[in-house]
Amino acid sequence: MIDFWLAAGLLLLVALSFLLIPVLRSRRAQLEEDRTALNVALYQERVAELQTQQEEGVLDTAQMDTGRAEAARELLADTEGVAAPRVTRLGKAAPLLAAILVPVLGLGLYLHFGASDKVELTREFSQAPKSMEEMTQRLERAVAAQPDSAEALYFLGRTYMTQDRPAEAAKIFERTVNLAGRQPELLGQWAQALYFADDKKWSDKIQALTDEALKADPKEVTSLGLLGIAAFESERYQQAIDYWNRLLDQLPADDKSRIALQGGITRATEKLVASGGRVAEAPATKVAALLKVRVDLAADLKAKVQPGDSVFIFARATSGPPAPLAVKRLTVADLPATVELGDADAMMPQLKLSNFPEVQLVARISRAGQPTAGEWIGRSQPLPSSTTAPQNLTIDSPDK
Template sequence: MIEFWLAVGLLLLVGTAFLLIPVLRGRRAQAEEDRTALNVALYQERLAELTAQRDAGTLTAEQFEAGQAEAGRELLADTEANGPSRSRRLGKALPLLVALAVPGLAFGLYWHWGASQQIASLGQQPSMEQMTVRLQQAVAQNPDSAEAWYFLGRMQMGNGRPAEAAKAYEQAARLADRAPELLGQWAQALYFANGKQWNAQMQALTDEALKADPAETTSLGLLGIAAFEDERFSDAVDYWQRLLAQMPADDPARESIQVGIDRAREQAGQPAQAAMPEPATQPEVVNKSMAAIKVTVDLAPEVKAKVEPGDSVFVFARAASGPPMPLAVKRLTVADLPATVELSDQDAMMEQLKLSSFPQVQLAARISRSGVATQGEWIGRGQAIPSSTKEAQQLLIDSPEQAQ
């Protein structure tokens, strides 16, 4: 956007220069013409003096002719140095007024008939409120999409509306067969919506989540917080140690969890732990090293004519068999394609849902005119691949979304 207006300003500066330079040159020519007139006046005065002296008998005819010739040579030398005079000139004020009016007129005409609104919107990302409205429209149009309800829940939590987030997570959990990850998110939203007061519903949700998945990290972290607030420090230590065991050794959040454990141990009168426990080998986590998959995304020829350069493109990976929520997401535009991106554990939508947490994943790319990740017009899907794959993948967006 800044580069565009700099280019516009430069072009206007060049255009204005074409008008101002002749004005400046005109002033110089005017000065030269004034000097020439002065030289002619001096010549005429000199000639009058010579004539008077000849008439008075002071000069002979030969001296008069010699003086006249000398004055003529001086006049000729002066006028040749100045060059030919301009026969016509623009008015002094008119070119200057036009030069000043050009930028204002150009901006006015462009704003009225040009694409100023489209240019102004380039590079602008929708606000949280705008994205929330779009997601609400998406779930209204497709109320059976667990993915749409999940994204709406995340957005509402980001907006500081845990009560609305809890309702969205409830719908997502219902549609996704009560996936443990969603039960944990639902319980967490309820906890903040209830002023951080624990109740039986939250306990039931976390119990259900941990029964289905003992390593469900949101539930473990939430139960640890609730136990600490209720001064059940030994329980808090137990939950947080189980959470710590699920986290990779290089996870930066491990340190803060360990601080919580040390504080709970101190409050419980237990001896401080010498070092953080190494993450245990869990059957649920199939790849402890960070997964990273490179994928090149492009448009099918029949799709290129039906999309706009500013349409959003969401490239994501989800578990081939598991929760419907994306494990990693990257956002592009149609103008960026073809493009190569890398989806990795660092792009995880949820801490407990990473590429490395599932044996197989499926890649997909969706074009969305509305900018909502769950709602699009065109899509391309790949086959299930191991999450540990190192080979570059290809995705072609070639199918209408509604046909999937």
């Protein structure tokens, strides 16, 4: 912040110089005018003295003319280089008054319309906080300075939850949803904050939020975990197990929360068995799709392509997003070749082969190395994504 005020002060001095320089110049001009008037008075006094000496007979006419010329030369020498006086209508008071009012007015406008608070926040966030309380205070100031920042609101809500302040977090998440839209993750966080703010009492509003979140994203982790907790608290142990198993499937293998989640599933299982119930078998896990494709080039095209041309082999859904579900890249020199396309080759986690029942295989040659446009192409007929038999694909048509 000190750097900012130093820079502002330097700019202020530069601005004031444009106002004060005319005042200093006018004072200099006044001094020059005073010196010129003095020289003229001395010249007139010298001429009068010469006239007196001529009248007394001390000087003749020739000497008188010589003395007058000498006095005139001295006057010219003294006044040479003096600029003509400038005419100004401002006077001295107006520039001085402006020099005082401009910085005062500028400072007032900046304090009213400026962003000194945001400059200070930027400086603070560049340094690591010393405590959670300090981090919370920074986020609160950031929200006050930028009330329309959904990101700042979201992080403040998460911070309130870690500090066991769910009621405040619920209000913050509601504001975040109003700004950023009804995104599944935000709805889940809002529902969770409402649940703990109301002393773990389920409500129609919480149910509606979790239903909306899971409808938009069946894998939304906060809603799955919350529904599992609510089911466990109300002794609906089988539902708790089901929700937590769904959540467990979404967590990475190295996620530390898996241990606690697995412990919750174990406790729910024990209570279900102790109450005389029986744990329902989990539905069969979906097998990851894996397609084997042999790609070759039509004989009449071999003379028209170059060994270094790119070959893109991909599978796309016959009914769904146009983006490829799995992609492999080779060159013409590699053909013929056999490749495998599976869930591991997905360009995006939500776009896997196993998520779509029917796909089409495509192989494209692109001299420019662009997967979306090329010179030659080969397409298969639609086939189930669960197909295990090897497939043959020939590149034989112009890419239009």
